[in-house]
Amino acid sequence: MVLREENLIKNLEAVKDNIKNAAAEYNIFHPSNFTELIAVSKTFPARDIEVLLEHGHRVFGENKVQEALEKWLPLKQKYPQSTLHMIGPLQTNKVKDALKIFDVIETVDRKKLANMLAKYIKETDKKVECFIQVNTGEEPQKAGILPSEADEFIRYCVAEISLPIRGLMCIPPADEEPSVHFALLSHIAKRNGLVDLSMGMSRDYELAAAMGARYVRVGSAIFGSRSQAE
Ligand SMILES: *Cc1c(COP(=O)(O)O)cnc(C)c1O
Numbered sequence: 001m002v003l004r005e006e007n008l009i010k011n012l013e014a015v016k017d018n019i020k021n022a023a024a025e026y027n028i029f030h031p032s033n034f035t036e037l038i039a040v041s042k043t044f045p046a047r048d049i050e051v052l053l054e055h056g057h058r059v060f061g062e063n064k065v066q067e068a069l070e071k072w073l074p075l076k077q078k079y080p081q082s083t084l085h086m087i088g089p090l091q092t093n094k095v096k097d098a099l100k101i102f103d104v105i106e107t108v109d110r111k112k113l114a115n116m117l118a119k120y121i122k123e124t125d126k127k128v129e130c131f132i133q134v135n136t137g138e139e140p141q142k143a144g145i146l147p148s149e150a151d152e153f154i155r156y157c158v159a160e161i162s163l164p165i166r167g168l169m170c171i172p173p174a175d176e177e178p179s180v181h182f183a184l185l186s187h188i189a190k191r192n193g194l195v196d197l198s199m200g201m202s203r204d205y206e207l208a209a210a211m212g213a214r215y216v217r218v219g220s221a222i223f224g225s226r227s228q229a230e
Helices: 003-026 046-052 066-078 090-102 111-122 149-159 178-191 205-210
Strands: 037-040 059-062 081-085 104-108 127-134 165-167 196-198 217-218
Touching: 003 046, 003 081, 003 205, 037 165, 046 066, 059 066, 066 081, 090 111, 104 111, 104 165, 111 149, 111 165, 127 149, 149 165, 149 178, 165 178, 178 196, 178 205, 205 217
Parallel strands: 037 059, 037 217, 059 081, 081 104, 104 127, 127 165, 165 196
Antiparallel strands: none
């Protein structure tokens, strides 16, 4: 096997071990395999992804609709059990295309998008799950519903338009202690009767797992650093 392939598998297994160990701290509430790893393959070629698919990994994340369609339409043919999460901002005019390739939309954050998703999910009868993105750091440049508006937005999505909401997702500010944001996300979820949290990236996925994340989204710790600007 070539070095790149060996390294990808080694990195994936190391991240999975770290998640298991970190999640053990949370074991009183959840089984040790509660936290699932989303391998974030954005910017990396289909061949890298296929190495991990061949190795048995099934859950991946991408942040752009067009890139996901190009890489994943062939991959999904070959590996129909694979699951793809949309983790980037989603424009309403891309919803229809997004539903052709993504199984989970993690970035629902406004009514216009929620309505469009609900409409197309109903029309196509597509099995898809959603997370609501919360802008826990209240950063103006970042997507996500504000914490103060989260309760009403969750209620709207669940009760008024029957969007299949699984849980909440956040991306903490780069320069702040992530545990505060993970705790806030967990708190908002609990008071709204939601269980599943998507939180934690390469720099803080162990902490997120220890704090009860259902999904951690890990890119560079598996695939290496992304050279291009995003
Ligand atoms: C890119 C990205 C990740 C993965 O980031 P790494 O630091 O490379 O692990 C996770 N979540 C979101 C929303 C992303 O855009």
